[in-house]
Amino acid sequence: MNVERILPTEEAEALIGLAQELADAELAPRASDFEARGEFPREVLRTLGRAGLLGLPYGEKFGGGDQPYEVYLQVLEILASRWLTVAEAVSVHTLACYPVAAFGTEEQKARFLPDAIGGELLGAYCLSEPAGGSDAANLTTKAVRDGEDYVVNGTKAWITHAGVADFYNVFSRTGGPGPKGISCLFADATTPGIVPQKREKTMGLTGSPVAQVAFDDARVPADRLVGAEGIGFTIAMSALDSGRLGIAACAVGLAQAALDYAVEYAQGRQQFGSRIIDFQGLGFMLADMATQISAARALYLSVARLRDAGRPYSVEAAKAKLFATDVAMKVTIDAVQVLGGYGYVHDHPVERYMREAKMLQIVEGTNQIQRLVISRSLAGKP
Template sequence: MTVPRILPSEEAEALLDLATQLADRELAPRAAAAEERGEFPEDVVKQLARCGLLGLPYPEEFGGGGQPYEVYLQVLEVLASRWLAVAEIVSVHTLACYPLAAFGRPELRAALLPELLAGDRLGAYCLSEPAGGSDAAALTTRAVRDGDGYAVTGTKAWITHAGRADVYNVFCRTGGPGAAGISCLLADAHTPGIVPQAPERTMGLRSSPVAQIAFDGARVPGDRLIGEEGQGFAIALSALDGGRLGIAACAVGLAQGALDYAVEYARGREQFGQPIIDFQGIGFLLADLATQISAARALTLAAARLRDAGRPYSLEAAKAKLFATDVAMRVTTEAVQVLGGYGYVADHPVERYFREAKVLQIVEGTNQIQRLVIARGLARRSGGA
């Protein structure tokens, strides 16, 4: 299905056309088999990098695309509608570039950011821990001063690109308890003492591995500190605002792909002498799903425009992530139902879409956390803050 779009420039239109061509030619034909095998699409990531799609929202002076977030998110949506794991890989890499781009010292940024944006290095974001996902301020991984560097000890969990990434953003405790004691270090993956564990056995997104990472006295140079000591938690939250929009765009893309498949099936499947899409029970259901996808897309892009304008957007990002991922869960569930028994078997992709949608309600802050963020924002506003 062709989605009507209003893009801010001819360059943006060309980028979206390029992303669509790549998605149709390289992603869609491979997705099912690669997911079944749990195969990381390294060659696809390299191809996206060569086409300039790994650094779209970052400055051109560092090799980025210099594009508004509004454009970047629409590219993500297109990728996700063909192969969610690839879009999620791009989203996580973009998130992993943010601390360095926004808070890194100029010399460190100049040395490393171009390699990340060019796809020569893949980034990862290490915040969650086995005993604490939502309560990130209680993390226990510790970095102790060791000469002119830090010795990092602890375990991170649910790390996308674990064992595949070249650099890790490691959020660790350099001070006392609570958010004020957290810092961010940018560690090379080959550092002795950084040991990725076996990949988790996930229900979906099997082409994008997640795993724990053990840090056993891993020594990170002091010049790899991002920002200042004690600034790590603020960096993490700032990065997650943009990351949540990335996941929202992925959710919109997945939902659109599932709807498109269900509509085509309903047009071709006949029961009682007519296509099932002509039955009101099916037609009205699909109409509702299409409307919710459009609403999720609009909410996501509205938040992106606030970000592009330099205005506060944290609450809108939380709303977009919450709504879009809930919509993706509903759309993929109903897509299985539209196909009936055929929706339950792997011969059709909707069962995979259904399994993949669930994780989007969990990553970058669960949807319960999004509701908490929104509710606290409403309370502050009502109090005059």
């Protein structure tokens, strides 16, 4: 289905067209095969980087597209509608570039951003820990200053791109307890002592590698500290606000793919002498799916415009992530129902969409955490 989009500039329209072209040519034909084999499409990410789609929200000085978030998120939605693993990889990589782009020194930006934005380097974001879960403020990974290095020890969990990333943003404790004792280090993946563990066997996004990453006396040069010591938690939370919008856009793209497939199937499937789409019970289900997707898209775009205008958007990003991912879960379940028994087999992609949608309700802060953020704001609490 072609989605009507109002874009701010002709350049933005061209980027959307490029994203659609690449998604159709490079993503859609590969998705099912790569997911079945559990293979990460590293070369596809390089292709997107060389096309200028990995650094859309970042400045032109270091190779970025200097585009508003409103445009970047719509590109992400298009990629997700063809292959969620790739869209999630773009979202995670954009998140991984954020600490240096927003808090790094000019030397760090010039040194790291061009290759990251250009797709030659792939990033990962090491915040969660095995015992910490959503309680990131109490992480236990430690980074102790030793001369010109920080010596890092600990374990990070649920790291997307573990084992394939070229760099890791490592949030570690350099001070006392609580959020004010956390700092952010930009570490090369080849650093001795950084050891990705066995890949997790996930129920969806099987092409996306997720694993723990162990740090065993890993020496990270002190000039890789991003920002000052003690502001790591601020960096992490600021990045996650943007990352939640990325996941919301991915959710809308996935839901749109499920709806499009269900509509096409319902138009072609004949029962009792009629197309099943003409039966009111099923037609109304599809109408509800389409309406929910439109609402989710409008919500994430409205929050993106707040971000682009420099307005506070943290709570609104939580709402967008919560609503869009819940919509994706419901829409993909309903798409399976539209196909009936055929929706439950691997011959059709809707069962994969349903498994993938579940992940979106968990990453970048579970939807229970989003409800906590929203309810606290209603209560007047930080």
